[in-house]
Amino acid sequence: MPIFEYQCAACGRVGSHVILGTERKGRPRCPHCGSPRTKRVMSSFAVVESESSRLANFDTAKGRDDSYYRDSRNVGMWAKKRAQQMGVDLGPKFDETVEQARTGKLIKDME
16 A cells, blocks of 8 residues: 655645555545645655765764754764774774763763
8 A cells, every 4th residue: 555645735734645546546635624635745755874874974074963962873973983084993992882872881881
C-alpha cells in the first residue's frame, strides 16, 4: 500500500494518505479541512550518512546551535575532525572514550 502526500489548495496543509489500488482514480479530501481540492506533492525523505562521510563534511569553523550538542551522535565530531586536519592519530583509546561519551557511560563512570 503506497503512502502519498497531498497538499490542500484551501488550507495549504499537507496530509499523508494510504492509497489502495481501487482508490487511485480520485484525489483524497484534506484531513484537516475536508476540502476536495488537493494535489499530490513530493514526499520528504531521510538520508543516512556514515560517520566517515559526516566527518568529511564537518566544518569546524562553522558555529553550532545548542541542539547540535544535544545529539549524542555529535559528541566528539569536532575533536575527531580537528585531529584529522592536524594529521594527528589519537589512537583507539580516543575512539573508545568518544563512544563512552556518546552512550553516557563516561558520565556514569565519573559519578
